[in-house]
Amino acid sequence: MSDIRHSLIRRDALSAAKEVLYHLDIYFSSQLQNAPLPIVDKGPIELLEEFIFQVPKERNSQPKRLNSLQELQLLEIMCNYFQEQAKDSVRQIIFSSLFSPQGNKADDNRMVLLGKLVSMAVAVCRIPVLECAASWLQRTPAGYCVRLAKALVDDYCSLVPGSIQTLKQIFSASPRFCCQFITAVTALYDLSSDDLIPPLDLLEVIVNWIFEDPRLILITFLNTPIAANLPIGFLELTPLTGLIRWCVKAPLAYKRKKKTTLPNGHMNNKIAKESVAGIDRDFHLLYSKLHLSVLQVLMMLQVHLTEKNLYGRLGLVLFDHMVPLVEEINRLSDELNPLNASKEIELSLDRLAQALQVAMASGALLCTRDDLRTLCSRLPHNNLLQLVISGPVQQSTHTALPPGFYPHIHTPPLGYPAHAAHPAIPAHPAHPALPAHPVQTFIPGMTFPYRPIR
Numbered sequence: 001m002s003d004i005r006h007s008l009i010r011r012d013a014l015s016a017a018k019e020v021l022y023h024l025d026i027y028f029s030s031q032l033q034n035a036p037l038p039i040v041d042k043g044p045i046e047l048l049e050e051f052i053f054q055v056p057k058e059r060n061s062q063p064k065r066l067n068s069l070q071e072l073q074l075l076e077i078m079c080n081y082f083q084e085q086a087k088d089s090v091r092q093i094i095f096s097s098l099f100s101p102q103g104n105k106a107d108d109n110r111m112v113l114l115g116k117l118v119s120m121a122v123a124v125c126r127i128p129v130l131e132c133a134a135s136w137l138q139r140t141p142a143g144y145c146v147r148l149a150k151a152l153v154d155d156y157c158s159l160v161p162g163s164i165q166t167l168k169q170i171f172s173a174s175p176r177f178c179c180q181f182i183t184a185v186t187a188l189y190d191l192s193s194d195d196l197i198p199p200l201d202l203l204e205v206i207v208n209w210i211f212e213d214p215r216l217i218l219i220t221f222l223n224t225p226i227a228a229n230l231p232i233g234f235l236e237l238t239p240l241t242g243l244i245r246w247c248v249k250a251p252l253a254y255k256r257k258k259k260t261t262l263p264n265g266h267m268n269n270k271i272a273k274e275s276v277a278g279i280d281r282d283f284h285l286l287y288s289k290l291h292l293s294v295l296q297v298l299m300m301l302q303v304h305l306t307e308k309n310l311y312g313r314l315g316l317v318l319f320d321h322m323v324p325l326v327e328e329i330n331r332l333s334d335e336l337n338p339l340n341a342s343k344e345i346e347l348s349l350d351r352l353a354q355a356l357q358v359a360m361a362s363g364a365l366l367c368t369r370d371d372l373r374t375l376c377s378r379l380p381h382n383n384l385l386q387l388v389i390s391g392p393v394q395q396s397t398h399t400a401l402p403p404g405f406y407p408h409i410h411t412p413p414l415g416y417p418a419h420a421a422h423p424a425i426p427a428h429p430a431h432p433a434l435p436a437h438p439v440q441t442f443i444p445g446m447t448f449p450y451r452p453i454r
Contacts, residue, residue: 008051013066014073016051021081021094024048028093036089040097048098052078053109075113075120082128095132101144111144115151122152122170130174137180138220141233142187149184157199164201171209171216179219182206183235186242191253192328194260198246200282207286207293210243214293215300217243222304226314240294240364241321247291248325248352251344252332254283259336291351295358302362315366317359322367323375326352330378338380349382357388 004023008016024044031038049055052074054064066074078098085091099114101107114136121129137145156167171178185206189198198206210216221237236242258280298317305311329352333345356372359365367375372389379385 005047005050008047013051013054013064014070014077017074018077020047020051021077024094024097025081025085025090028097029087029090032087032089032093038093040093044097045102049102049104049106049110052098053106053113055106055109071116075117078117079120079124079126079129082132083126085128088128088131091128091132092135095129095136096139099136100140111147111151115148115155118148119152119155122156123166125170125173127173130170130177134174134177134180134220137177137184137235138224139234142184142235145180145184145235146188149181149188152181153185153188153199153202157202164205168205168208171212175216176219176223178209179216179239180235182209182217183220183239183242186239186246187235190242190245191249194253194257197253197257200279200286203283203286207290210293211289214297217297218300218304221316226308226310236316236318238316240297240359241317243290243294244317244355244359245325247287247294248348248355249328249332250283250287251347251351252329252336252341254280255336255341255344256332291354295354298355298358298362298364300362301364305363311363312366315364317365319365319367319371319375322356322365326375326379330380333380345380346382349379350384353382353385353388356385 004020008019011019024047027044028038046057050057054066056064082091082095085094099110101110114133117129118133120126121133133148137148152167156163185198185202189196191197217239224237226237301316302311305314305316308314329348333341333348336344338345356365360367360372369389376385376389
């Protein structure tokens with residue numbers, strides 16, 4: 001590597017960057033012939049940091065800075081390299097060597113350049129770069145993934161008006177990247193404050209992606225070898241937990257935002273009132289559609305978990321992540337005052353009850369009914385939630401579930417009609433859907449009785 005470095009020092013920045021990619025391509029191609037997962041040693045990383053990220057090797061040296069045109073040319077060189085390299089294994093290891101955090105001073109430059117590279121790949125639809133970015137999001141600590149998601153959201157939701165349509169179109173180009181991007185975005189926007197509510201344009205894109213094919217959010221799970229114990233500190237296998245958080249917290253979070261933005265909680269201007277009402281309807285419908293899709297995906301999971309021999313062993317919706325969600329709902333309910341937000345609290349708790357019921361029934365959420373009762377004991381009263389946590393229930397016949405875990409078959413309590421144990425299932429034949437009500441029929445032969453709480 002020292003010989004390569006000496007030859008690169010004599011070149012200008014762009015020529016050196018192109019040359020280092022060429023040399024490392026040859027190096028890793030050779031390594032991959034001898035081992036399927038070669039170890040990336042310190043030498044290649046140092047070359048990349050010096051000649052791609054412009055971080056000098058000598059401590060006292062001044063860092064080089066590319067001007068805007070040179071940076072754009074560098075991004076084009078990198079995009080073209082990944083597009084032209086035919087072997088996915090070589091692309092992946094080069095991308096990993098470039099952008100895996102090293103815990104040093106080059107990481108800031110690394111993340112800035114990664115954000116710009118992926119943003120360019122979205123703009124010009126460079127699928128190999130998007131696929132590499134999807135793998136990077138899967139194996140990189142969540143904090144860095146959130147930074148990448150924030151950079152993309154800034155570019156496509158804030159920087160250039162109307163550019164969200166470009167982001168929307170990558171759904172068909174790289175569904176795997178879309179799945180990982182959604183997971184990162186739900187980690188970024190947790191609705192804990194007004195600033196962390198997803199922008200309307202971004203929400204609309206994500207809801208449309210998922211509503212068009214809810215199986216999108218299972219792509220990583222279905223195509224990844226999985227152990228029962230998942231690593232801590234990384235993005236989850238699916239965005240399910242984050243999407244449940246969005247659907248459940250949204251009514252309360254938007255009520256809080258409206259309360260803080262209106263003087264004395266009132267609005268006098270008629271036009272402003274109509275505008276806010278229209279935006280509220282848009283948000284309401286989008287979250288209603290999203291809630292429907294999430295419930296539908298949860299219903300699919302029992303089959304997939306069983307196929308992977310993970311039923312009863314792997315919870316894709318972690319109970320530990322439900323605890324802070326319930327605490328936040330309780331806090332928001334107290335903050336908003338039930339007298340002023342009774343409808344929003346009821347809607348939030350109804351959605352929570354539906355999500356818990358279907359997640360437990362499908363084996364996505366592993367917990368006992370006692371755990372659930374304890375968890376929800378401090379929440380405001382809600383009839384649907386009480387039915388979910390109270391039972392009684394018939395013990396599951398699925399051998400993977402130990403005694404005491406919530407089964408997938410519900411038996412109605414005495415004195416209740418047969419549909420009471422499944423409050424989301426209508427007691428009578430369903431009426432035709434209202435015009436504004438989202439309906440999906442894209443999965444042949446699969447009926448879906450759940451409807452989003454309106």
